[in-house]
Every structure is written in C-alpha cells, then in structure tokens.
Amino acid sequence: MKLQTKKLIDCYLGGLLMFAMKPIVILLGFILRRDHALQVQGDICFIKMLGGGSLVVAYPTILGLRNRHPSSKFILISTNSIKESAHTLGIFDRIDSIDDSSLFRLVVTTLSCIIRNFKTDTVIDLEVYSRLxxxxxxxxxxxxxxxxxLESVFWRKYLNTHLIFFQRFSPTYYWYDAIAHILDAQPASIRECREKLFQVLNLNKGRDGKYRRIAIGHGCSDLSRERMLTSEQWLSVFEKYGCLQDGTELIFLGTMSEHTLADDIIKKISVKFPSVKFNNYCGKLSLIESLSALSACCEFWGIDSALLHYARFMGLKCTSFWGPTDPSTLLRPMPDIEETVMYNKVPCSPCVHIAEMPPCNGENICIQSLFKTNTQDSSAIWLINM
Known part of the structure; x- marks a missing residue:
C-alpha cells in the first residue's frame, strides 16, 4: 500500500476504533481494577511502524531499559520497512513483523502479532502520531x-494507562528518554551505544587514514521526500564545501530506489572532479553491509535519514542538510563528534508531522534556500558547527 493510503486508514479506522473502544476500556478498567504501578513485571513490547531513523534516535533509551531490566524479554512490533534496522541494534529478543503491503495482509499479520503478544506486561508505543x-x-x-x-489528551486518556506529553518542537530524544525515567532506568551513554553497535555489527573501529573516504546519504524513506537534494544541489555542495582532492572516494549508500539519483549525482560531480573515485552501492548492499561500509569512512555527508543517525553514533565527522525537519529536535547531543549542520529556518519549516501536506506542495523551498546565490538571502542560512 502507498504511504498516503496507510495514513488514511490509520486516521479514519483508528479514530473510529478509538471512539468505539474508549467506553469499553473505561468500564473494564473499573471492573478489573488492575495494578498499573510503573514497575516492570514481565516482558516489554515496543511498537514502531515507520521510521528506522527514529528507532536509532531512541537507541540510548531502549538500551538503558535493557540494562535496567535484563531479565525481561524485549519484543518489537514493526513493519517490514524497519525490521532490518531493528536487527542492527541488537537489543530485541524478538521482532514481530506486520505486513502492510495490502489491507488483507495488514489485518492478518496484525492479529497474529496481537495474539502472540497477548497479556504482555508492558507495551511502549513509540508511534506518536498513529491511532491504530x-x-x-x-x-x-x-x-x-x-x-x-500531543495537544489534546482526550482520545488517548484511559486507552493508555500512562501518557507522556510530546512537544513536537522540543527534542524528540527528550520524550523518548522520559520513558526510561518513568520505568526506573537511565538512557545509555553515547559511548555505550557506540560500543554496542560496533559489537553487534562486528565492525572494525580503525579507519584507513591514507584516503579520504566519504559516505553519501542522499536518500530517505517515503515520509517527506522533500528532504532530498537534487543532483545539481549536490554538485553545489561539493563545489562550495567539499574540497575534493586526489585520493578522495565518495561512497553512495541507500536502497535501489535511490540508485538512479546516485548515478546522476556521480555523473555531474565527476565532470568537475575527475580525480575523485566514485562507488554507487545503492541497492547492492544490505543494511548491515551498508553500515559496515559506513564505518570504514571518515566522513558522512547527507540529509536527515537513518544513515545520518548511524554515522553519528559511529563517531564519523558529519555534514548534514535540513529543510522540512528541524535538526534541533532530532540530533541528540554528541560532544565528541565533529559536525556541521546546515539549516535555514524558513517560516514554514519544520512541516513534517506538523502539516498533513507540505505547504510548498513538494517544492521544498526550505532545501532550495540553502543554495540561494543572492548574498542577502544566503546570509540567512544557519551554519551550525557542533
């Protein structure tokens, strides 16, 4: 199913079911009088359907919970799109996948997951915007x-036993970490997350210092493709900031759907920088293989995507470009990495998760504003060195 279809099903079917089930849940709560004390007494089930990058952002939270409750089984319910991302974190004992390729498969696999996890002690729903x-x-x-x-607690009150206010203009990781705190845990340190990630993926921490190898993350998920730069904009990036010299290698990582754009970018950049070596691995490597290639690089250049969050945890020097999303809400502080964040806060940014449709109708004027040649306009660009 297309993303828009899934969103419509979630909105209308989810809203209808919430309306129908709320009085039943309130009545059963009054009759059963269950103990809802915030003490983990069994397995913990996480729900995350979309956004592998968000799962990586929540890594310190979940690892902290894992450390605090080692005897509990950690289960993740997700869609196939982020199942591979979940495996790379090495913190879930089991991953139950929901197939959302069609409505029939969605219903069947969802019922299977519900039955398999029936009467789990604690469910943590990491989907802020989903009703289903x-x-x-x-x-x-x-x-x-x-x-x-979010703004209104009415519909989720009583349906959830415990609700945490999510201020979408504040750092996302702050609200994720609040889950760890209420369950008597502390988020894992960045160093511990890095060690765990390298251990799970069996990655080599050493990097060849003889060559400047840069990983390029030019693609993203279907949610807000407005985050992406065009091939012409990537050329402008490397002309202005890249300092590409002999011995530099650019590695393009992503899915098969991003392969064509990578070829187009390479075609344009290779004319200007003929001595640079290019490798387009989009669609040729699994996620684990891509992360292995990423760990062997000394730098990462890309947009807001899961690869950026992986690169930051790996300690790479990062340069990122932002538009429809706000870096201040998604970049967890990591004082030990060298990082440049390019973001021009135009009046309509951020719009992802704020507006149902982009105010620019997909023209991504926020990204375009990063490449304005007018001196007066370009002075408005926020170049943040972290």
Whole structure:
C-alpha cells in the first residue's frame, strides 16, 4: 500500500476504533481494577511502524531499559520497512513483523502479532502520531500501556494507562528518554551505544587514514521526500564545501530506489572532479553491509535519514542538510563528534508531522534556500558547527 493510503486508514479506522473502544476500556478498567504501578513485571513490547531513523534516535533509551531490566524479554512490533534496522541494534529478543503491503495482509499479520503478544506486561508505543498503534496496545491487554499525547489528551486518556506529553518542537530524544525515567532506568551513554553497535555489527573501529573516504546519504524513506537534494544541489555542495582532492572516494549508500539519483549525482560531480573515485552501492548492499561500509569512512555527508543517525553514533565527522525537519529536535547531543549542520529556518519549516501536506506542495523551498546565490538571502542560512 502507498504511504498516503496507510495514513488514511490509520486516521479514519483508528479514530473510529478509538471512539468505539474508549467506553469499553473505561468500564473494564473499573471492573478489573488492575495494578498499573510503573514497575516492570514481565516482558516489554515496543511498537514502531515507520521510521528506522527514529528507532536509532531512541537507541540510548531502549538500551538503558535493557540494562535496567535484563531479565525481561524485549519484543518489537514493526513493519517490514524497519525490521532490518531493528536487527542492527541488537537489543530485541524478538521482532514481530506486520505486513502492510495490502489491507488483507495488514489485518492478518496484525492479529497474529496481537495474539502472540497477548497479556504482555508492558507495551511502549513509540508511534506518536498513529491511532491504530494505540488500538494494538489495547487489544494486547497489557498491564501497562505507555504512549504519547500531543495537544489534546482526550482520545488517548484511559486507552493508555500512562501518557507522556510530546512537544513536537522540543527534542524528540527528550520524550523518548522520559520513558526510561518513568520505568526506573537511565538512557545509555553515547559511548555505550557506540560500543554496542560496533559489537553487534562486528565492525572494525580503525579507519584507513591514507584516503579520504566519504559516505553519501542522499536518500530517505517515503515520509517527506522533500528532504532530498537534487543532483545539481549536490554538485553545489561539493563545489562550495567539499574540497575534493586526489585520493578522495565518495561512497553512495541507500536502497535501489535511490540508485538512479546516485548515478546522476556521480555523473555531474565527476565532470568537475575527475580525480575523485566514485562507488554507487545503492541497492547492492544490505543494511548491515551498508553500515559496515559506513564505518570504514571518515566522513558522512547527507540529509536527515537513518544513515545520518548511524554515522553519528559511529563517531564519523558529519555534514548534514535540513529543510522540512528541524535538526534541533532530532540530533541528540554528541560532544565528541565533529559536525556541521546546515539549516535555514524558513517560516514554514519544520512541516513534517506538523502539516498533513507540505505547504510548498513538494517544492521544498526550505532545501532550495540553502543554495540561494543572492548574498542577502544566503546570509540567512544557519551554519551550525557542533
């Protein structure tokens, strides 16, 4: 199914089910009088359907919970799109996948996941904007159902046993970490996350200092493709900031859908920088193989994507370009890495998760504003060195 279809199903079907189930949940809560004390007494089930990058941002939170509750089984319910990302973190004992390729498969696999995780002790719903995931946690009859609420608490009140306010203009990781705190845990340190990631993926920490190898993350998920730069904009990036010299190698990482754009970027850049070596690995490597290639690089250049968050945890020097999303809400502080963040906060940014459709109708004027040649306009670019 297309992303827009999934969003419509979640909005209307999820809203209808929340309306229908709320009085039932309130009545059963009054009758059963279950103990909802915030103490983990069994398995913990996480729900995350979209956004592998968000799961990486939440890595310190989940690893901290894992350290605090080592005897609990950690389960993740997700879609196939982020299943591979979840495996790379090495913190889940089991990953139950929901197939959202069609409505029939969505229903069948969802029921299977609910039955398999019925009466799990604690459910943590990491999907801030989904309504159906709230329904999933209810149907699992978990003792504690932890989730988020936005401006209004009315619909999720009583459906979740514990709700955390999610201020979308504040750092996302702050609200993720709040889950660890209420369950008597501390988020893992960046160093511990880095050590764990290298251990799980069996990566070599040493990098060849003889060559400047740069990983390029030019693609992203279907959610807000407006984050992406054009091939012409990538050429401008390397002409202005790249300092590409002899011995430099650019490695393009991503999925098969991003392969053509990578070829186009390489075609344009190779004319200007003929001595640079290019490798387009988009669609040729699995995620684990891509992360292995990423760890062997000394730098990462890219947009807001899961690869950027992996690169930061690996300690690479990072240069990132932002538009529809705000870096201040997604970049967890990592004082030990060298980082340049390029973001021009135009009046309509951020719009992802704020507006149902981009105000620019997909023209991504926020990204375009980073490449304005007018001196007066270019002075408005925020170049943040972290």
């Amino acid at each position: 995931t709230t329904i999933f946690s209810i149907l699992m009859c978990a003792r504690n159902r932890i989730g988020f609420y």
